[in-house]
Amino acid sequence: MNLVTISGPPSSGKTAVILKAAESLMKRGVKIGAVKFDCLHTDDDLAYEKAGIPVKKGLSGSLCPDHYFVSNIEAVTDWGIKENFDLLISESAGLCNRCSPYIKEIKAVCVIDNLSGINTPKKIGPMLRMADIIVITKGDIVSQAEREVFAAGVYAVNPSAIIMHINGLTGQGAFEFSTLLYDENTQIDTLKGKKLRFSMPSALCSYCLGETRIGESYQMGNVRKINL
Amino acid sequence: MSQQELLQYSPQQLLKIYPFLESFFAGQNWILKQNHQQKLIELLDQLDEEQQEDHAFDKADFIEQLHDFISQMEAFVGQKEKSVETLTVLPGNDKSGNPENFEQLIFKTKTITSIVGPTGSGKSRLLADIEWVAQADTPTLRKVLINNEKPDNSWRFSGNKKLVAQLSQNMNFVMDLSVQEFLELHAKSRMAANADVLIKRIIDAANELAGEKFLPETPITSLSGGQSRALMIADTALLSQSPVVLIDEIENAGIDRKKALKILTGEDKIVLMATHDPILALMADQRIVIKNGGIHKIIQTTEGEKAMLKQLEMADQKLQNLRARLRGGEVLAEA
Ligand SMILES: Nc1nc2c(ncn2[C@@H]2O[C@H](COP(=O)(O)OP(=O)(O)OP(=O)(O)O)[C@@H](O)[C@H]2O)c(=O)[nH]1
Numbered sequence: 001m002n003l004v005t006i007s008g009p010p011s012s013g014k015t016a017v018i019l020k021a022a023e024s025l026m027k028r029g030v031k032i033g034a035v036k037f038d039c040l041h042t043d044d045d046l047a048y049e050k051a052g053i054p055v056k057k058g059l060s061g062s063l064c065p066d067h068y069f070v071s072n073i074e075a076v077t078d079w080g081i082k083e084n085f086d087l088l089i090s091e092s093a094g095l096c097n098r099c100s101p102y103i104k105e106i107k108a109v110c111v112i113d114n115l116s117g118i119n120t121p122k123k124i125g126p127m128l129r130m131a132d133i134i135v136i137t138k139g140d141i142v143s144q145a146e147r148e149v150f151a152a153g154v155y156a157v158n159p160s161a162i163i164m165h166i167n168g169l170t171g172q173g174a175f176e177f178s179t180l181l182y183d184e185n186t187q188i189d190t191l192k193g194k195k196l197r198f199s200m201p202s203a204l205c206s207y208c209l210g211e212t213r214i215g216e217s218y219q220m221g222n223v224r225k226i227n228l
Numbered sequence: 229m230s231q232q233e234l235l236q237y238s239p240q241q242l243l244k245i246y247p248f249l250e251s252f253f254a255g256q257n258w259i260l261k262q263n264h265q266q267k268l269i270e271l272l273d274q275l276d277e278e279q280q281e282d283h284a285f286d287k288a289d290f291i292e293q294l295h296d297f298i299s300q301m302e303a304f305v306g307q308k309e310k311s312v313e314t315l316t317v318l319p320g321n322d323k324s325g326n327p328e329n330f331e332q333l334i335f336k337t338k339t340i341t342s343i344v345g346p347t348g349s350g351k352s353r354l355l356a357d358i359e360w361v362a363q364a365d366t367p368t369l370r371k372v373l374i375n376n377e378k379p380d381n382s383w384r385f386s387g388n389k390k391l392v393a394q395l396s397q398n399m400n401f402v403m404d405l406s407v408q409e410f411l412e413l414h415a416k417s418r419m420a421a422n423a424d425v426l427i428k429r430i431i432d433a434a435n436e437l438a439g440e441k442f443l444p445e446t447p448i449t450s451l452s453g454g455q456s457r458a459l460m461i462a463d464t465a466l467l468s469q470s471p472v473v474l475i476d477e478i479e480n481a482g483i484d485r486k487k488a489l490k491i492l493t494g495e496d497k498i499v500l501m502a503t504h505d506p507i508l509a510l511m512a513d514q515r516i517v518i519k520n521g522g523i524h525k526i527i528q529t530t531e532g533e534k535a536m537l538k539q540l541e542m543a544d545q546k547l548q549n550l551r552a553r554l555r556g557g558e559v560l561a562e563a
Pocket residue numbers: 008009010011012013014015016017044093137138139140141166167168169
């Protein structure tokens with residue numbers, strides 16, 4: 001089985017791009033499964049099901065979704081292997097901009113959209129910087145110049161990645177993208193022992209543990225103060 | 229320079245050798261806060277775990293990215309790339325698997341090709357084949373040659389180098405900038421030489437295309453439809469690096485379409501234009517008819533059609549004048 005992790009800011013077009021790419025792959029007879037990691041709510045599982053793709057969803061609730069991802073991706077991978085998928089796609093919404101759910105030796109894709117603002121590439125950190133492939137969506141509604149400026153910004157943050165433009169609505173570019181997702185010769189049997197590409201923050205304060213009261217005396221653990 | 233050698237320089241020294249690093253450093257938050265006279269290796273050594281975590285930063289990754297950026301940029305800036313003169317499409321199959329019935333389809337710089345055919349007939353697939361410089365590895369099995377040769381893969385994967393620029397009716401400016409600021413930003417991202425001159429030329433050209441003039445200080449989001457279109461076309465002609473421009477219909481309002489096409493061909497672009505408007509279709513040197521996912525016909529615009537175009541343009545002019553007079557409150561009478 002192949003495993004691909006796809007991440008990106010909320011509503012950047014991850015599901016749209018995955019579904020279009022999956023369509024091309026399924027035509028070739030590739031058996032696909034999906035898993036969606038999100039925080040509080042997602043309907044993406046319905047979209048995958050409707051496209052005939054078996055799917056699992058995981059909601060992290062009060063945890064950072066990327067932390068939740070790491071603690072669960074191994075089991076999900078085992079599920080994918082048991083189901084005999086050729087390709088398992090993990091979609092996760094990058095919410096905290098600090099973590100990234102990428103694993104060494106596992107293909108990592110970041111989906112980011114042209115509408116998100118020229119400074120976004122700089123802001124989203126490891127999720128963009130550590131990706132192998134960067135997909136830029138929603139080029140159909142901004143000008144050519146803005147697409148070029150945005151792509152240059154992305155490139156400056158991650159010059160090593162393959163950068164592709166895909167229209168999530170029409171699927172233009174998705175066939176081409178799909179050819180990079182699946183490789184018959186790649187085989188993943190387990191994630192045990194594999195490492196994250198980038199460590200997640202160690203922050204653990206009393207508020208992470210459920211504290212709700214405000215005030216110096218309630219702040220414990222890893223607390224940092226603003227410079228005023 | 230190797231990764232090890234790079235470490236022996238300070239950011240300031242590196243910027244002197246590679247001025248293009250400005251954009252790379254701008255994308256790396258942590259380095260902005262450092263002393264730019266110190267060697268990189270020292271700067272990196274000073275970063276403790278906590279600081280690395282604060283900036284979501286990994287030393288080995290940084291130096292690798294820096295190295296990649298420099299080698300790619302040197303290739304990009306240094307070697308004056310051989311320009312694209314012709315693009316050739318070799319036939320594949322339509323949706324039903326029937327072979328396309330033509331020998332080769334050639335697009336040359338400075339020429340216009342119109343593309344006709346119902347929506348969903350395969351226009352986007354043709355465009356995607358061109359963008360991906362297909363090598364019989366897309367569903368149509370077409371092949372695309374550049375300057376009559378099999379092109380290299382960098383057209384597919386690089387963020388800085390795209391074969392096709394696109395203009396369509398749905399596209400709008402979304403950035404919160406003035407025309408001048410916006411063009412400066414675009415010129416900078418392209419590392420264009422003599423940006424000031426270029427920017428002035430773009431604004432002048434756009435103002436010539438659009439009926440109503442705008443100023444460099446005008447916010448791009450408050451341009452009228454015609455003005456936006458005009459600016460997009462002038463900017464694409466003069467500042468986009470892509471040799472091919474695809475236009476998805478230009479509405480017949482607020483913009484001089486003939487001049488717009490002239491600006492693009494004048495800048496050595498290969499112009500492709502999806503349209504059903506007879507005036508635009510006949511302005512092209514050739515047109516291709518798409519049917520059932522395949523290229524059905526390639527037609528060179530005939531002399532007869534060119535003559536017809538003259539008449540159509542006159543009729544169109546007449547309509548436009550009537551429209552203007554109506555708007556001006558006149559009572560229309562046959563002249
Ligand atoms: N115009 C345009 N809209 C797009 C494009 N790609 C996606 N969209 C739209 O953007 C919205 C969000 O797309 P999704 O695919 O759900 O985004 P997502 O990243 O999966 O979102 P979450 O999983 O909720 O974080 C949808 O309404 C899509 O139809 C595109 O290329 N162009």
